[in-house]
Amino acid sequence: MSNPRFAAIVLAAGEGTRMNSARPKVLHELAGRPMIRHVIEAVRPLDPAATIVVLGPGMDAVAQAVAPAATAVQHPPRGTGDAVKSARAALAPAVAAEASIRDVLVLFGDTPLLRPETLAHLLAERRRAPEAAVVAAGMRPADPSPYGRLVLAADGDLDRIVEARDASPEERAIGLCNGGIMAIDAARLFDLVDRIGNDNAKREYYLTDIVEIARAQGLRCRVAELPADELIGINTRVELAAAEAIFQDRLRRAAMEAGATLVSPETVFFSADTRLGRDVVIEPYVFFGSGVSIANDVLIRSFTHMERATISAGAIVGPFARLRPGAVLDENVHVGNFVEVKETRLRAGVKANHLSYLGDSDIGAGSNIGAGTITCNYDGFNKWRTTIGAGAFIGSNTALVAPVSVGAGAIVAAGSTVTADVPPDALTIARAPQVDKPDRAPAIRERLRALKEQLRRKSS
Ligand code: UD1
Ligand code: MG
Numbered sequence: 001m002s003n004p005r006f007a008a009i010v011l012a013a014g015e016g017t018r019m020n021s022a023r024p025k026v027l028h029e030l031a032g033r034p035m036i037r038h039v040i041e042a043v044r045p046l047d048p049a050a051t052i053v054v055l056g057p058g059m060d061a062v063a064q065a066v067a068p069a070a071t072a073v074q075h076p077p078r079g080t081g082d083a084v085k086s087a088r089a090a091l092a093p094a095v096a097a098e099a100s101i102r103d104v105l106v107l108f109g110d111t112p113l114l115r116p117e118t119l120a121h122l123l124a125e126r127r128r129a130p131e132a133a134v135v136a137a138g139m140r141p142a143d144p145s146p147y148g149r150l151v152l153a154a155d156g157d158l159d160r161i162v163e164a165r166d167a168s169p170e171e172r173a174i175g176l177c178n179g180g181i182m183a184i185d186a187a188r189l190f191d192l193v194d195r196i197g198n199d200n201a202k203r204e205y206y207l208t209d210i211v212e213i214a215r216a217q218g219l220r221c222r223v224a225e226l227p228a229d230e231l232i233g234i235n236t237r238v239e240l241a242a243a244e245a246i247f248q249d250r251l252r253r254a255a256m257e258a259g260a261t262l263v264s265p266e267t268v269f270f271s272a273d274t275r276l277g278r279d280v281v282i283e284p285y286v287f288f289g290s291g292v293s294i295a296n297d298v299l300i301r302s303f304t305h306m307e308r309a310t311i312s313a314g315a316i317v318g319p320f321a322r323l324r325p326g327a328v329l330d331e332n333v334h335v336g337n338f339v340e341v342k343e344t345r346l347r348a349g350v351k352a353n354h355l356s357y358l359g360d361s362d363i364g365a366g367s368n369i370g371a372g373t374i375t376c377n378y379d380g381f382n383k384w385r386t387t388i389g390a391g392a393f394i395g396s397n398t399a400l401v402a403p404v405s406v407g408a409g410a411i412v413a414a415g416s417t418v419t420a421d422v423p424p425d426a427l428t429i430a431r432a433p434q435v436d437k438p439d440r441a442p443a444i445r446e447r448l449r450a451l452k453e454q455l456r457r458k459s460s
Contacts, residue, residue, distance in 0.1 A: 012109030032271035050094030079204030137179030364390035
């Protein structure tokens with residue numbers, strides 16, 4: 001028999017009204033990634049046979065964000081039990097194709113902090129002999145008030161789950177809460193959910209009711225106690241910020257454990273997909289947007305902002321650098337303060353240390369980009385490219401009016417406005433020539449003094 005597999009159902013049809021947002025709740029981001037993608041990424045290492053995401057009507061943007069996961073639409077949302085039911089048709093092909101699917105993991109799209117190893121533990125608990133039909137995630141949060149409570153039987157099995165608003169005072173005193181997610185015997189899942197009624201305070205079909213239903217059929221139900229801080233659900237922007245803080249803390253620890261030095265970790269913000277090599281040093285106050293990849297031995301100095309940038313070994317970036325999408329820094333490049341780089345490759349050893357805008361460009365190895373160099377890449381209609389050959393020297397305050405190229409080894413004089421291609425090894429001076437008028441300065445000062453005197457007399 002092949003290895004037993006599982007399928008995942010991610011519930012995300014809830015409206016998320018408390019976010020006060022035009023966007024579906026599960027698309028709000030944590031570490032630069034929609035929260036529902038974190039859920040998908042947490043299941044992925046466990047190799048689910050299928051992942052079905054349950055959405056509300058009109059949530060096409062969510063469907064796109066979770067692709068290639070299949071989606072099902074629940075309309076109207078009538079509770080978590082009803083949501084699982086609506087995944088039936090989408091799940092059927094996977095079950096038909098893979099008879100070895102033994103469990104279904106029900107997850108929530110708004111609970112993004114779960115780790116793969118925690119989900120693996122939940123699955124293992126379901127399969128542990130004697131096998132349980134349902135395993136609920138238990139947790140002991142600091143404030144249990146809003147959560148469902150897990151009522152245990154005398155033998156320690158799970159007897160039933162009662163929602164806070166349906167609970168008696170004795171039940172509300174229970175500290176063991178329902179984390180919401182569950183692992184369920186795939187062979188029994190839909191039979192169990194079909195039996196759920198809505199005789200409760202919210203007139204909803206509660207997934208949690210399957211515990212009582214299973215027990216009534218003589219099946220076992222258990223609790224797997226999981227870390228409460230991984231089961232945090234996000235309903236408001238305040239909770240979103242709290243979850244972000246937890247997630248950032250994890251990313252910082254992971255970065256340090258993998259060999260990066262964070263001088264002041266709490267001031268560095270990572271994206272979930274940030275990649276760092278060994279012996280990268282990150283000074284205080286640095287922001288990583290999504291898609292940043294950094295090789296070994298790179299120094300990122302304070303107040304640097306990066307997104308979709310690739311940085312090779314030995315580079316030094318910042319302080320106060322801005323690397324925008326498409327910035328590629330090859331080995332040993334130096335990018336200094338107030339330099340903005342976009343869709344530009346700086347080849348090995350390029351130095352651009354001060355006050356520049358380098359956009360839509362390719363800059364040859366070893367070139368020196370003087371302070372204040374600007375690639376004028378936009379004419380109001382189109383973006384144009386600038387190419388600079390290897391070993392070129394661009395003097396300070398040069399405007400390179402694209403499309404334009406500077407040949408290898410050329411020197412462009414400071415203050416030039418370059419509008420035509422510069423040949424290799426040329427010295428190019430593209431500025432108004434300097435005019436010197438000998439001894440004229442004292443005469444000008446004398447004339448100004450006389451004018452002032454005239455004005456003073458007139459007004460007195
Ligand atoms: C649920 C549990 C509760 C548990 C808590 C943990 C039930 C009945 N209750 O309550 O015991 O303590 O989670 O956070 O399961 N959803 C749908 N369709 C629906 C309703 C909900 O897809 O019709 C989705 C939501 O988008 C959300 C998830 O299911 O991702 C959970 O729904 P939510 O309304 O937050 O459940 P809680 O009331 O928090
Ligand atoms: Mg909730």
